[in-house]
Amino acid sequence: MNDELFIQRCFDLARLGLGSVSPNPLVGAVLVHEGKIIGEGFHQRWGEAHAEVNCVRAVSPENQYLIPYSTLFCNLEPCAHFGKTPPCTDLILEQKIPRVVVSNTDPNPLVAGKGLARLQKAGVEIKQGVLEEQGSWLNRSFFTWITENRPHVVLKWAQTADGFLGKKDARTAISGSTALRLVHRWRAECDAILVGSNTALLDDPRLDVRHYFGEKPLRIVLDTKGKIPPSHHFFDDSAETWVYGNSMKGKSFSNTKFISSGDRILIPNILEALKIADRAILLLEGGANLLNQFLESGDWDEIRVIQNKQRLDEGVPAPQLPANVIIKEQFQVEDDLVRIFTR
Ligand SMILES: NC(=O)c1ccc[n+]([C@@H]2O[C@H](COP(=O)([O-])OP(=O)(O)OC[C@H]3O[C@@H](n4cnc5c(N)ncnc54)[C@H](OP(=O)(O)O)[C@@H]3O)[C@@H](O)[C@H]2O)c1
Ligand SMILES: [Zn+2]
Numbered sequence: 001m002n003d004e005l006f007i008q009r010c011f012d013l014a015r016l017g018l019g020s021v022s023p024n025p026l027v028g029a030v031l032v033h034e035g036k037i038i039g040e041g042f043h044q045r046w047g048e049a050h051a052e053v054n055c056v057r058a059v060s061p062e063n064q065y066l067i068p069y070s071t072l073f074c075n076l077e078p079c080a081h082f083g084k085t086p087p088c089t090d091l092i093l094e095q096k097i098p099r100v101v102v103s104n105t106d107p108n109p110l111v112a113g114k115g116l117a118r119l120q121k122a123g124v125e126i127k128q129g130v131l132e133e134q135g136s137w138l139n140r141s142f143f144t145w146i147t148e149n150r151p152h153v154v155l156k157w158a159q160t161a162d163g164f165l166g167k168k169d170a171r172t173a174i175s176g177s178t179a180l181r182l183v184h185r186w187r188a189e190c191d192a193i194l195v196g197s198n199t200a201l202l203d204d205p206r207l208d209v210r211h212y213f214g215e216k217p218l219r220i221v222l223d224t225k226g227k228i229p230p231s232h233h234f235f236d237d238s239a240e241t242w243v244y245g246n247s248m249k250g251k252s253f254s255n256t257k258f259i260s261s262g263d264r265i266l267i268p269n270i271l272e273a274l275k276i277a278d279r280a281i282l283l284l285e286g287g288a289n290l291l292n293q294f295l296e297s298g299d300w301d302e303i304r305v306i307q308n309k310q311r312l313d314e315g316v317p318a319p320q321l322p323a324n325v326i327i328k329e330q331f332q333v334e335d336d337l338v339r340i341f342t343r
Contacts, residue, residue, distance in 0.1 A: 006030050006037075006073040007103050007130045011138055013042040013051070014075050019189045019214045020045050023280035025076050025142040029055035031097075033070040038063045052078055052088040056095060068096035075103040075135050077128070080115040089118045099125040103135030107146045137328060140342075144301050145280040150271045153299055154190065154283045155291055156183070157318060158306040158336075164315035165288055171203045172315070175306045179336040181211045186304070188214025191279035194270065196290035197223040206233045207285070218242065218279060220270070222290070224263050242273075267299045291319045303341040306333075 013028025021043050029051035031039040041054025049057075052074060059067060072078075078088035078100065092100060100119055105128060106112045120126050136143060141152035158174040159165055166172030175183070187193060188209040195205065200221045207219040216239040221228065223245040228234055230251055234241065237255045244265050247258040259273075274282055284294060294300050303325065305318075321341065329340040 002035065003073070003101050003127065003130050006032055006071075007075060007101065007135075009037070009040070010051075010073050010075040010103070011131075011134065013040055014138060017043050017045075022046065022141065022191055023145050023278055025139045027051040027074065027076045029072060029074040031055055031059060031067065031070045031072055033063075033066040038066055038070060047084045050079065050085055050088050052091060053085065056091060068098065070097060071099040071101060072097045073101045076139065077102050077105045077113070078115045078119070079106070079111075080118045081111060087115075089115050092119060092124065093122050097124065099127075101127045101130055103129070103131050104139065107139075107143045140301065141281045149275070151191070151274045151280050151282045152301050153271070153294065154186075154281065154302045154304060155294055155300050155319075156186065156283055156304040156306075157286055157291060158308065159318035160308055160310050160312045160315075162311045162313065163318045164312040165286065165318050167312065167315045169202065172312070174308050174310070175336045176308065176334045179306050179308075179333045179338065182333060182338065183306075184209045184212035185214075186283060187217055188212050190217050190281040190283040192218040192220055192274055192281070193283045193285055194220045194222075194290070195285050196287050197221060197225065197227050198289065199285070199287040200228050200232065200234050204232050204234075205285070206236075206238075208239060216240075217283070218277075220244070222265050224261065224265070244270075267294060267297055271299065288316050288319060295319055295322060301342065305339050305341070307337045307339070309335045 009030050010028035014026035017026045024043060024046050028042040030037055039055045039059035041051050041058050043051045072092060078092060080087050080089045116126050116128060144152035157165055160174060166174065193207045208216050218240045220242045221234055223243055226245055230248055237253050239255060241256040242259055243256060244259050244261055246260055284291060325341040327339055328342050331338050
């Protein structure tokens with residue numbers, strides 16, 4: 001029971017890295033001596049110290065003598081290889097930590113279990129698989145990135161109670177202001193946002209994070225026919241932007257890249273380009289046409305639907321949820337019901 005409690009604490013700490021560590025995993029670590037936390041830390045930024053290092057560093061000088069009598073809790077197996085930082089298994093052995101409890105092993109089959117095996121061989125007591133399912137859900141985008149070798153794809157839309165995305169040919173606000181903040185948080189937590197040309201043309205979205213905090217993600221639009229006017233937000237150069245379409249004459253850009261291609265862009269090509277650019281989480285914000293393409297091809301990992309109480313009676317129909325989706329989260333935000341589905 002206590003093991004679960006402290007792994008739960010690791011999840012809470014790990015979550016603080018959302019929006020800053022991708023494509024690395026979200027990791028939290030806690031050092032516990034006789035039921036009391038003496039140090040905790042998390043992986044704060046891609047390329048910087050791992051959670052275990054920050055956790056050990058956080059132990060106060062007067063408590064450091066307790067480390068060799070404590071348990072290290074960590075939601076992901078400590079690394080055993082030299083990456084941007086030295087292996088955490090070295091640190092654990094140096095500090096003579098006698099017991100390590102983890103939730104998930106590393107999803108990469110080439111390294112899975114190696115960190116734990118190394119510790120076990122050196123005499124460290126190991127417990128693994130604590131709240132494993134919760135740990136995998138927390139790190140779902142990292143797991144997709146490693147096991148599928150492509151970005152984690154999140155489809156998102158807001159719909160009315162009677163199943164519409166909006167009015168035909170008019171920008172329609174569907175969700176309330178708190179749900180809007182939630183969407184901006186999701187934006188801050190992803191690496192790239194994709195929309196179709198009709199959405200960019202009609203809604204003129206900024207795709208930024210002005211109602212939350214964090215970095216603006218890369219924004220991408222499929223505009224092979226050059227329908228979006230230069231005055232639209234997509235061409236304001238205020239964030240890194242990819243436009244699948246021809247370059248715009250008479251306007252210079254520093255953050256905007258034009259990718260020339262045929263009329264029809266294939267989803268795997270977009271995912272491949274994102275992979276090469278190290279963008280591990282793609283949020284698809286519509287419209288119906290593009291969402292349905294991803295649903296039909298099966299190129300999705302997660303679906304987030306915000307459903308408001310208002311009715312429209314007619315308009316652009318919301319996509320149909322695929323059969324057999326599993327609901328993972330459901331909560332109410334004022335008048336909006338938020339549901340998160342997976343396969
Ligand atoms: N409620 C919500 O959450 C939400 C979110 C977003 C949008 N919306 C609403 O949805 C409506 C727009 O949806 P929509 O279905 O008409 O359009 P859309 O999905 O935004 O854009 C579709 C267009 O994008 C281009 N496109 C899509 N896939 C492509 C591909 N594979 N290769 C090249 N180009 C591709 C095509 O334009 P071309 O071939 O003509 O270039 C296509 O006609 C608007 O009313 C908007 O307000 C609602
Ligand atoms: Zn590590």
